[in-house]
Amino acid sequence: MNIFAQELKMSAISMIYWTTALILLVFVFMFMYPPISKDIAVFESILNNFPISLRRALGITTLDLSEVLGFYGFIFVYILLIGSVYAMKSGISVLSEEIRSKTADFLLVKPVSRSTIVNAKILSVLTNLGIQNILFITLSCLIVNAYKQDSLDAAALVLINASLIQVQLFFVALGLFLSVVIKKIKTVLPITLGVVFAFFVIQLLNQSLDDPKLAYITPFAYFDVGQIIQNSSYDFSFLVTNFVIITVLTVLTYLIYQRQDIPSL
Amino acid sequence: MSVIEINNLTKYYGKARGIIDVSFSVNEGEIFGFIGPNGAGKSTTIRILLALIYPTSGSASIFGKDCIAEGPEIRREIGYLPSEVFYYDNMRVIDLLQYSASFYKNIDKNRIYKLAEIMDLDLNRKIEDLSYGNKKKVGIVQGLLHQPRLIILDEPTSGLDPLMQQKFFDLIHEENKNGATVLFSSHILSEVQKLCSRVTIIKEGRIISIEDINALKRNNYKKFIIDMDEAVSEDYFNIEGVADLAVDKTTFTFLFKGDINQMIDKIHGKRLNNLRIEEPALEEIFMHYYEKEE
Numbered sequence: 001m002n003i004f005a006q007e008l009k010m011s012a013i014s015m016i017y018w019t020t021a022l023i024l025l026v027f028v029f030m031f032m033y034p035p036i037s038k039d040i041a042v043f044e045s046i047l048n049n050f051p052i053s054l055r056r057a058l059g060i061t062t063l064d065l066s067e068v069l070g071f072y073g074f075i076f077v078y079i080l081l082i083g084s085v086y087a088m089k090s091g092i093s094v095l096s097e098e099i100r101s102k103t104a105d106f107l108l109v110k111p112v113s114r115s116t117i118v119n120a121k122i123l124s125v126l127t128n129l130g131i132q133n134i135l136f137i138t139l140s141c142l143i144v145n146a147y148k149q150d151s152l153d154a155a156a157l158v159l160i161n162a163s164l165i166q167v168q169l170f171f172v173a174l175g176l177f178l179s180v181v182i183k184k185i186k187t188v189l190p191i192t193l194g195v196v197f198a199f200f201v202i203q204l205l206n207q208s209l210d211d212p213k214l215a216y217i218t219p220f221a222y223f224d225v226g227q228i229i230q231n232s233s234y235d236f237s238f239l240v241t242n243f244v245i246i247t248v249l250t251v252l253t254y255l256i257y258q259r260q261d262i263p264s265l
Numbered sequence: 266m267s268v269i270e271i272n273n274l275t276k277y278y279g280k281a282r283g284i285i286d287v288s289f290s291v292n293e294g295e296i297f298g299f300i301g302p303n304g305a306g307k308s309t310t311i312r313i314l315l316a317l318i319y320p321t322s323g324s325a326s327i328f329g330k331d332c333i334a335e336g337p338e339i340r341r342e343i344g345y346l347p348s349e350v351f352y353y354d355n356m357r358v359i360d361l362l363q364y365s366a367s368f369y370k371n372i373d374k375n376r377i378y379k380l381a382e383i384m385d386l387d388l389n390r391k392i393e394d395l396s397y398g399n400k401k402k403v404g405i406v407q408g409l410l411h412q413p414r415l416i417i418l419d420e421p422t423s424g425l426d427p428l429m430q431q432k433f434f435d436l437i438h439e440e441n442k443n444g445a446t447v448l449f450s451s452h453i454l455s456e457v458q459k460l461c462s463r464v465t466i467i468k469e470g471r472i473i474s475i476e477d478i479n480a481l482k483r484n485n486y487k488k489f490i491i492d493m494d495e496a497v498s499e500d501y502f503n504i505e506g507v508a509d510l511a512v513d514k515t516t517f518t519f520l521f522k523g524d525i526n527q528m529i530d531k532i533h534g535k536r537l538n539n540l541r542i543e544e545p546a547l548e549e550i551f552m553h554y555y556e557k558e559e
Contacts (some may be wrong), residue, residue: 002367010353102351106407109315110368111341261278261318264308 003107003117007094007124015128018086019135022079026140029075033068033147040066057208062226068147069156073225076160079140080167080220081200083132087168088192090128091175094121095257096185104262114258122176122250129168137161156232163223163234170219170242171196173249180256184263216241266293268415268446269314274323276309283309284470286323291448296441298461298478299450306470307450308348311419314448315345327415341369344413344445348420350404354393358403361392362410369411380406383432397424405433409440416440416447422456434460454546488545489528491517494536502531509549520545 036043047060055061059077064070095118098104107117140161145152174195179185203220205211215221215238222238269291276283284306291297301307312318314325316336325332327339352361359377366372381388384402395403401424408416416437422430437460441447451457457464458478465475491502493515503510506523515538521528532540 002364006353006364010355101353102349103353105317105345105347106350106352106365108317109340109343109345110365111337111339112368113337116337259319262312264312264317 001120003112003120004124004127007121008127011090011094011124011128015086015132018082019132022082022132022136023139023143025079025082026075026143029078030072030143030147033071037066037068037071053208056210057204059207059225062224063229068144068149069153069160069229072144072157073160073229076225077220080164081196083136083164083168084171084196084199084219085192086132087129088171088175088196089188090125091172092179092185092192093175093188094125094179095176095253096179096188099263100185108262115254118254118257122172125172129165129172133162133165133168136164153229153232156229159228159232159234160223160225163228166223166239166242167219169246170222173246173253176253177249177256180253180260219245267291268293269297269325269327269448270329271310271314271325272323274310274313274325275321276306276313276318277321282306282470283321284467287467287470287472288323289465289472289475291446293446294441294444295463296437296447296449296461298457298464299448299467300452300454300457300464301467302452305467307452307467308419309470310467311345311417311448311450314417315340315343341411342414344408344411344416346404346408346416346418346421348423350400352392352400352403354391356392357388358386358390358392358395359388361403362388362407365407366410372411376410376412377406380409380436383436384429385432398426398429401425402429405436409436412440412443412445414445416445417450418447419450420452421449422451422453430456458546486520486522486545487525488541488543488549489517489519489521490539490541490543491532492538492540493517494538497535502528504528504531520549 047055060074063073065074098107141157144157199218200220202218206214206218206221219242222242223234267290272288274287275285287310299307313320314332316333319333330339362377384405386402386406425433437447449461461478463477466473499512502517502519506521508520510519
């Protein structure tokens with residue numbers, strides 16, 4: 001419990017910054033919705049000049065940008081991207097920070113087992129994500145709702161927003177796993193950005209090529225906004241895939257960390 | 266009863282040698298010195314005791330419990346001070362110490378203040394603003410605040426000024442008097458000489474010998490410094506039992522172990538400028554050990 005509280009104290013400010021950034025992004029993007037929807041014909045004719053593969057990559061072939069939900073879906077990709085960077089950063093740093101700041105010799109000689117430490121640290125990351133998502137979903141739904149024209153599929157909106165934490169969990173698990181596999185991580189952000197953007201590029205390719213196998217490689221494809229708007233539900237096979245990957249990576253993290261030598265100073 | 270029991274402990278880092286076949290035990294209530302040059306394997310051994318790293322083979326137990334399997338339980342009773350200390354930079358000293366205390370049951374909270382006063386440590390400063398010596402003091406307080414039954418010190422005095430070193434030694438003595446066992450690793454022999462009752466010497470990952478410190482000094486080694494007034498051949502004193510013979514013009518310096526009368530006979534009838542016979546410093550005895558092993 002003390003480790004958990006300590007972790008929260010150390011990470012609270014960063015969480016608040018990132019959450020603010022996410023909400024600001026929604027605010028700013030949605031601010032552009034009324035002018036764009038007014039001249040949607042012009043906007044779409046510009047977009048239609050783009051080659052089809054690029055339009056697919058941007059995810060606009062399946063979305064109706066004149067609809068508030070369609071427009072939100074279009075910008076939500078970037079919310080996912082930023083949320084994922086935050087999640088991956090948290091996942092990579094939460095265990096490795098003790099080694100990086102050389103405090104492992106302090107914490108690990110305390111009368112606690114390694115799995116207790118991992119429990120507390122993962123719980124702190126989950127708590128941060130929980131708080132972030134509650135704030136984000138509430139405010140984002142309020143903002144989007146303010147721009148609705150006549151009706152709004154509230155269920156679809158919540159489902160879109162709720163996909164954020166599921167993609168984030170994927171990156172937390174991946175970050176945790178990488179942090180115990182890679183020896184001596186000096187800086188977190190370069191690895192984080194590299195990995196998240198790699199998955200993002202795979203998603204662009206996936207949307208452009210429409211290859212069903214490619215979609216399983218990147219979590220950005222698991223919660224397709226166009227499909228959520230159409231069906232008001234998630235794709236079950238992707239949901240399971242995400243769950244399995246998160247579970248496997250987390251279990252591996254525990255196993256590897258348990259047997260790991262802590263490098264000396 | 267032995268508090269620490271190490272049996273054939275071996276650790277390789279990949280192919281790099283850590284320690285090989287290390288065995289020794291530390292008895293309850295003693296201050297045990299762990300001596301060796303840098304890179305000999307002192308920290309490796311200690312880090313296995315604390316389950317920071319895992320042995321390649323062999324075993325170690327503390328209070329009769331396996332260091333790895335029952336680590337968390339054992340560590341309730343261990344206080345550890347590493348040679349270099351690092352803490353969470355943006356915490357205040359008192360917050361860090363209270364965080365440290367929160368890991369132990371039945372802590373006497375006043376002890377933090379008492380220890381901080383002895384070590385002259387300002388509790389309200391931020392860790393990142395502390396000098397190296399002051400961080401070390403934080404390390405001492407956090408290592409002792411839970412009144413551990415076993416204190417493990419890994420080259421603890423670096424960064425402390427002589428006055429603080431003395432206070433620190435007094436503190437360790439005090440804890441020892443109150444029943445704590447101490448494992449004291451160092452490459453500075455004079456501090457070990459001051460503090461410890463027994464020592465083990467480690468070199469290149471292997472234990473060379475385990476000695477009672479008084480026996481070691483009493484081991485009949487005498488240091489001779491003889492300034493001759495008449496010329497003698499360079500190996501005049503090189504008889505059985507002489508070691509580390511050094512000749513500087515007319516001055517002969519060496520360690521001698523054996524029947525003292527033999528040496529007196531050699532000197533008898535010669536003209537001398539000066540003669541000193543001393544107890545050798547541990548350092549010199551150890552150097553002798555190191556060389557003998559090579």
